Amino acid sequence: MKKDYKMKEPELYLNVPNEKETRFEIRSKVESFFHKNEFMPPVSYETLFELAGSLIEMHGWDIKYQAFIMVCCGNSIWRNVVGSIPFNRRILLLPQCLRNSTYCKAEHDVLGLLCHECGSCSVSEFLREAETLGYVTMVTEGTTITSKLIESGKVDAVIGVGCMESLQKMFVSVSKYSIPGIGIPLLTCGCKDTLADFDWIKQEIHHIHQNSNLRLLNLNYLRNKASAVFEEESLRKFYEPSKNETEEIAINALLMGGQRLRPLLAILTYEAFSAQTNPEVLNRIAISVECFHKASLIHDDIEDGDDTRYGKETIHSRYGIPIAINAGDFLIGEGYRLITDCELPAGLICDSIKIISQGHKNLTIGQGTELISVRNKEILSLNDMLSVFENKTAAAFKVSILLGATLGGANKETLNLLDKFSNYAGIAYQIKDDLSDYQGDKGDVASRKFSILLSMLVEKLPSQEKEQIHRAISSNDLNKIYELITRYQIEQQTEILLKDYIQKAKQCLDDLRNMGLKLALYEILGKIFKDYI
Numbered sequence: 026m027k028k029d030y031k032m033k034e035p036e037l038y039l040n041v042p043n044e045k046e047t048r049f050e051i052r053s054k055v056e057s058f059f060h061k062n063e064f065m066p067p068v069s070y071e072t073l074f075e076l077a078g079s080l081i082e083m084h085g086w087d088i089k090y091q092a093f094i095m096v097c098c099g100n101s102i103w104r105n106v107v108g109s110i111p112f113n114r115r116i117l118l119l120p121q122c123l124r125n126s127t128y129c130k131a132e133h134d135v136l137g138l139l140c141h142e143c144g145s146c147s148v149s150e151f152l153r154e155a156e157t158l159g160y161v162t163m164v165t166e167g168t169t170i171t172s173k174l175i176e177s178g179k180v181d182a183v184i185g186v187g188c189m190e191s192l193q194k195m196f197v198s199v200s201k202y203s204i205p206g207i208g209i210p211l212l213t214c215g216c217k218d219t220l221a222d223f224d225w226i227k228q229e230i231h232h233i234h235q236n237s238n239l240r241l242l243n244l245n246y247l248r249n250k251a252s253a254v255f256e257e258e259s260l261r262k263f264y265e266p267s268k269n270e271t272e273e274i275a276i277n278a279l280l281m282g283g284q285r286l287r288p289l290l291a292i293l294t295y296e297a298f299s300a301q302t303n304p305e306v307l308n309r310i311a312i313s314v315e316c317f318h319k320a321s322l323i324h325d326d327i328e329d330g331d332d333t334r335y336g337k338e339t340i341h342s343r344y345g346i347p348i349a350i351n352a353g354d355f356l357i358g359e360g361y362r363l364i365t366d367c368e369l370p371a372g373l374i375c376d377s378i379k380i381i382s383q384g385h386k387n388l389t390i391g392q393g394t395e396l397i398s399v400r401n402k403e404i405l406s407l408n409d410m411l412s413v414f415e416n417k418t419a420a421a422f423k424v425s426i427l428l429g430a431t432l433g434g435a436n437k438e439t440l441n442l443l444d445k446f447s448n449y450a451g452i453a454y455q456i457k458d459d460l461s462d463y464q465g466d467k468g469d470v471a472s473r474k475f476s477i478l479l480s481m482l483v484e485k486l487p488s489q490e491k492e493q494i495h496r497a498i499s500s501n502d503l504n505k506i507y508e509l510i511t512r513y514q515i516e517q518q519t520e521i522l523l524k525d526y527i528q529k530a531k532q533c534l535d536d537l538r539n540m541g542l543k544l545a546l547y548e549i550l551g552k553i554f555k556d557y558i
Contacts (some may be wrong), residue, residue: 037091037092037095038088038089038090038091038092039092039188039189039190039193040089040090040092040093040189041090041093041189041210041211041212042090042093043212045222048093048222048225051086051090051093051094051097052097052100052225054080054084055080055094055097055098055101056097056101058080058101059098059101059102064102065538065540065543066102066103066106066203066205066544067200067203067544067547068099068102069200070196070200073095073098073099074091074095076095076098077091077092077094077095077098078091080094080098081094092189092193093189093210096189096192096208096210099196099206099208100207100208100229103205103206103207104207104229104232104234105234105236105239106182106205106234106239106241106540106544107182107184107205107206107207107229107232107234108232108233108234109233109234109235109236109239109241110181110182110205110241111159112158112159112160113159113160113161114180114181114182114243115160115161115180115181115182115183115184115230116160116161116162116163116174116180116182116183116184117151117152117155117160117161117162117163117184117185117186117230118162118163118165118183118184118185118186118187118195119148119151119152119162119163119164119165119186120164120165120166120186120187120188120191120211120219121164121165121166122166122188122211122215122216122217122218122219123147123148123151123164123186123211123219123220123221124148124164124218147220147221147223148164150223151186151221151223151226152164154226154227154230155230158230158231160230161179161180176202176552176555178243178244178245178248179245180204181204181205181241181243182204182205182206182207183195183199183204183205183206183207184206184207184209184226184229184230185206185207185208185209186208186209186210186211186221186226187208187209187210187211188210188211188214188216188219189210189211189214190214192208192210195208196208201551201555201558202547202548202551202552203544203547203548203551204548205544207229209221209222209225209226209229239540239541240297240540240541241540241541241544241545242293242296242297242541242542242544242545244289244293244545244548244549247289247292247293247296247545248285248289250292250307251285251288251289251292251311252285254288254308254311254312255279255280255285255288255311255312255315257280259308260276260279260280260312261276263308263309263312263363264276271348271351271352271355272355274340274344274348274352275319275352275355275356275359278319278323278340278352278356279312279315279316279319279356281319281334281335281337282335282336283315283318283319283335285315286425287314287315287318287421287422287424287425288310288311288312288314288315288425290314290422290425290426290429290549291310291311291313291314291425291426291428291429292307292310292311292429293429293542293545293546294425294426294427294428294429294430294433294435294443294542295307295310295429295430295432295433296429296433297429297430297433297435297539297541297542297545298429298430298433298434298435298439298539298542299432299433299434300434305367305368306367306368306369306432309363309364309366309367310363310364310428310429310432312359312363313359313360313361313363313364313381313428314360314421314424314425314428316356316357316359316360316363317356317357317360317381317384317385317421317424318421319353319356320353320354320356320357320360321353321388321392321421322334323339323340323341323349323350323352323353323356324349324350324353324392325392326339326340326341326342326349327339327341327346327349327350328392328396340352340353357385360381361378361381364377364378364381364428365378367432369432373431373432376431377428377431377432380423380424380427380428380431381424381428384420384421384423384424387415387416387417387420388416388417388420388421390416391412391413391414391415391416391417391420392416392417394409394412394413394416395413395417395475398475399475402498402499404475404479404480404483404494404495404498405475405480406480406483406484407477407480407481407483407484409480410475410477410480411452411477414451414452414455414456414477415448415451415452417455418451418452418454418455418458419447419448419449419450419451419452419454419455420451421451422447422450422451422454423443423444423447423448423451426443426446426447427440427443427444427447430443435539439537439538439539442533442534442536442537443533443537445533446530446533446534446537446546449526449527449529449530449533450526450530450550452526453523453526453527453530453554454553455477456477456519456522456523456526457523457553457554457557459476459477459478459519460477460478460516460519460520460523462476463476463478463510463516464516477519477522478510478515478516478519479494479498479506481515481518481519481522482494482506482509482510482513482515485513485515485518486509486513493505493509494506494509497509520557523554523557524557527550527554527557527558530550531547531550534546534547
């Protein structure tokens with residue numbers, strides 16, 4: 026059965042109560058409900074729809090206000106999170122239709138309206154109110170700019186004023202990256218000379234919530250921290266002046282490009298659980314996981330016969346295979362050394378070594394299965410290919426996430442959740458990689474490396490036609506392979522499988538009680554899989 030996790034859009038009346046008393050009553054009772062019933066954000070569109078329906082039934086409200094009540098529910102769930110974020114990390118978004126079209130002399134740029142603060146409408150008053158507190162403010166139409174701002178990581182919370190239709194669209198962007206957000210509906214619509222509830226806006230922009238247990242994690246800051254570790258001057262502090270060429274080759278491999286995703290994940294989980302971050306431990310964790318990653322890439326490039334990596338010569342192309350193998354082995358040893366040299370309790374060091382060694386073992390099993398299947402020109406079954414992904418890509422994610430969380434002090438229940446999350450997210454990551462590879466230039470399929478699309482094709486082909494794909498593989502008949510992939514809609518089927526694993530990863534986070542880590546991992550999923558969420 027096909028699964029599609031796109032946001033459902035039940036038919037809604039986009040009405041806002043005209044009477045201030047009615048709006049206040051709904052907001053107050055919704056707030057009271059969530060004060061008694063804890064919901065940890067983020068929550069889905071479907072959940073908000075169901076909650077609003079229950080509240081309508083409970084209080085006898087008019088069904089035409091269901092969308093408005095959904096907005097109030099979302100606000101109640103996010104309010105204290107938004108309130109814990111400094112004003113200078115929040116953005117207030119106002120619609121251009123709030124201006125007085127008769128008297129407005131404001132200019133426009135690519136971002137929106139440049140208010141002259143002439144005082145002929147409420148826009149200037151709202152802007153002054155927010156900017157005095159330190160907010161970033163913007164008067165713009167549509168959701169494109171909002172999406173770009175959210176994705177950039179330049180703001181940690183959004184307070185958006187708009188018509189109900191715009192707030193619905195904004196929910197998609199905010200939800201994708203799990204950015205804390207408050208929505209305030211306009212009182213009138215029509216895209217011209219609209220009105221808003223100033224008291225409501227003022228209440229939301231001034232809201233502060235002090236909660237020492239709520240610690241949000243800024244991904245941009247952590248990403249920069251991860252990148253800084255691998256600046257040459259910083260990295261070499263962890264090494265004596267190089268006395269041999271092997272060490273120099275290995276250090277240069279660490280300095281080569283890459284997204285530094287694994288160090289970011291290790292730093293993220295360490296900071297999420299650590300009561301007092303130790304910079305020395307944090308840096309060693311980051312370098313350690315990158316050592317293992319770069320070692321695996323050096324060995325992969327040899328096994329796959331790849332001549333370039335990050336647009337540069339691979340290590341074996343430059344120095345030869347024996348030296349490259351040796352440099353990879355050196356990095357593996359360094360990865361273990363960096364952890365064992367941390368000034369931490371012996372039990373934590375032991376747990377860390379177990380996590381790393383299991384990940385190392387799983388990686389070689391996954392890589393071995395893949396190499397043997399290529400040698401034998403055997404297309405792996407879908408389950409076997411997913412097992413390879415779990416052992417290879419997911420294992421690397423798992424080491425980074427569990428290593429940071431363990432050294433940060435996460436409990437066993439949390440580690441089990443993060444273990445499952447790593448499996449699903451890692452598998453999804455590799456499915457996406459195979460899809461992107463095929464959609465680009467037929468990638469792995471064209472170079473006779475097996476990908477999940479071939480495994481999916483074998484899974485979907487009628488039994489009487491399976492021989493076709495095996496003949497095509499044996500004779501390197503790429504056109505036949507492409508034709509079968511198109512005929513049986515394998516790209517679409519693979520995309521459905523990808524969305525299924527993304528959803529499974531999200532479901533693992535539902536039970537995670539660390540709010541900061543939960544939102545950060547949701548944001549990471551949103552950015553990695555933005556085209557599929």
